[in-house]
Amino acid sequence: MSAESAEAAESHPADFVVVANRLPVDRASDGGGGTAWRTAPGGLVTALEPVMRDRQGAWVGWHGAPDEALDPFDYDGYHLVPVQLSAQEVEEYYEGFSNGTLWPLYHDVVAKPEYHREWWDAYHAVNERFAEATAQVAAQGATVWVQDYQLQLVPQMLRQRRPDLRIGYFLHIPFPPIELFQQLPWRRQIIEGLLGADIIGFQTPGGAQNFTRICRHRLKMETHREVVTLPTGRSTRAKAYPISIDAKGLESLAQSQATLERAAELRRELGDPEVLFLGVDRLDYTKGIYHRLRAYGELVADGIVDPRKVAFLQVATPSRERVEEYKRLRDEVNMLVGRINGDLGDVRRPAITYLHASFPRAELAAMYTAADVCVVTPLRDGMNLVCKEYVACRSNTDGALVLSEFTGAAGELRQAYMINPYDINSMKHGMTLAMNDTVQNKRRRMRALRRQVFTHDIDAWATSFLDDLAALPPAQAPSSGPQA
Numbered sequence: 001m002s003a004e005s006a007e008a009a010e011s012h013p014a015d016f017v018v019v020a021n022r023l024p025v026d027r028a029s030d031g032g033g034g035t036a037w038r039t040a041p042g043g044l045v046t047a048l049e050p051v052m053r054d055r056q057g058a059w060v061g062w063h064g065a066p067d068e069a070l071d072p073f074d075y076d077g078y079h080l081v082p083v084q085l086s087a088q089e090v091e092e093y094y095e096g097f098s099n100g101t102l103w104p105l106y107h108d109v110v111a112k113p114e115y116h117r118e119w120w121d122a123y124h125a126v127n128e129r130f131a132e133a134t135a136q137v138a139a140q141g142a143t144v145w146v147q148d149y150q151l152q153l154v155p156q157m158l159r160q161r162r163p164d165l166r167i168g169y170f171l172h173i174p175f176p177p178i179e180l181f182q183q184l185p186w187r188r189q190i191i192e193g194l195l196g197a198d199i200i201g202f203q204t205p206g207g208a209q210n211f212t213r214i215c216r217h218r219l220k221m222e223t224h225r226e227v228v229t230l231p232t233g234r235s236t237r238a239k240a241y242p243i244s245i246d247a248k249g250l251e252s253l254a255q256s257q258a259t260l261e262r263a264a265e266l267r268r269e270l271g272d273p274e275v276l277f278l279g280v281d282r283l284d285y286t287k288g289i290y291h292r293l294r295a296y297g298e299l300v301a302d303g304i305v306d307p308r309k310v311a312f313l314q315v316a317t318p319s320r321e322r323v324e325e326y327k328r329l330r331d332e333v334n335m336l337v338g339r340i341n342g343d344l345g346d347v348r349r350p351a352i353t354y355l356h357a358s359f360p361r362a363e364l365a366a367m368y369t370a371a372d373v374c375v376v377t378p379l380r381d382g383m384n385l386v387c388k389e390y391v392a393c394r395s396n397t398d399g400a401l402v403l404s405e406f407t408g409a410a411g412e413l414r415q416a417y418m419i420n421p422y423d424i425n426s427m428k429h430g431m432t433l434a435m436n437d438t439v440q441n442k443r444r445r446m447r448a449l450r451r452q453v454f455t456h457d458i459d460a461w462a463t464s465f466l467d468d469l470a471a472l473p474p475a476q477a478p479s480s481g482p483q484a
Helices: 003-010 043-054 087-106 117-137 154-161 187-194 205-217 247-255 257-269 289-301 324-344 361-370 386-393 424-436 439-455 458-470
Strands: 014-022 025-029 035-039 057-062 073-075 078-082 138-147 166-170 199-202 222-224 227-229 235-240 275-282 310-317 352-355 373-376 400-404 417-419
Touching: 014 043, 014 117, 043 057, 043 078, 043 458, 057 117, 078 117, 087 117, 117 138, 117 154, 138 154, 138 458, 154 166, 154 187, 166 458, 187 205, 199 205, 199 458, 205 222, 205 227, 205 235, 247 257, 247 361, 247 386, 247 439, 257 361, 275 289, 275 361, 275 386, 275 424, 289 310, 289 324, 289 352, 289 424, 310 361, 324 352, 361 386, 373 386, 373 424, 386 400, 386 439, 400 424, 400 439, 417 424
Parallel strands: 014 057, 014 138, 057 078, 138 166, 166 199, 199 235, 275 310, 275 373, 310 352, 373 400, 400 417
Antiparallel strands: 025 035, 073 078, 222 227, 227 235
């Protein structure tokens, strides 16, 4: 942050600060040849917007363009603090350490993590920059909520600068067991970075338990249930806060006349199938897309599914396309879809309709509304919100959800048709059961799923975490104001 930007941030102290890799806005054309900011899609932004406005909030994050410095600015009732990243830092901190090292390691080494010292150096430097920007903008005694795996060093760095702050941290992806985590050459630095927070939130109790075990066995710290006591005497809580969605908002969108008409149109475009299967994922090797499509191809080849009567719509949103592992996955999925359609489909009705593209929220709501069976089969996932989005859209309590037992959501959505994505026969059985089960059984399951999703929505998630953070004793604040 430049001296001018730091001065601007200090003149605009915030009582509540969110720190995330990206700002909650995207830059888009204003229609007149210029550019304007618009709110980025996503449940986190939706959940925190009212909190930001009520508490003079600020959001610290990268604005998405490398090698560009922007001054802090106000948007829609709160303050945005852009953090500058160079093109090399995007390559080494984000594409490298965050997504080439941490992402595969934390997802059970579905792909092989890479360990490069220069990636770590960039990760450390960028985390320092985020911590510095946050220290400048946070008011005395403010609450700071740090988000996700790209910023695991920020809590400790921030506490060193600003011991007066209440600091929360939430990890949106899984936290691995000790047997995997100890592969990381910088394991101690990551753990110590996280322990700078007062509360560390995880998607599942298993993730929180993995963390406390590592603190106990690797760092020899005292732990009692969810509490880790540091050598200084300060304690940190590691607790599960399963994230969710704006269920009521999505249900309202799904029930709109425009969405219902688009859902009917989608089914017509797909040949008016008796059964429509749907998969919606980022094109990521953790999502199990290849395994899922292979299982469906076998159902068609076995004669269990008739492609003249059943359709499969698979949406794969482009993701991290500069990373080699993702390029390879894209080619593998393209080849598989081509082979299945070439062998088993016909000109009028392909066995699989595959869309490698991004779609707006309204179009996804129409897809959820149109689909009879939603297939969510990640090999590993911190939570997975597609399954909750599908459930929120099924206001008639029809439809069926096939769900991998290796998603965080599996612990909540127990009435889904559970499968093991590593077992092709398990997937085939689950998809067949979901397709052929009685209407009564499907409705009974869906009613239970909807109760869970609507009771534990995104507002309940944010409120639960922030209430726990607010209930902690005040930090031992120095008498002076913000410390750089």
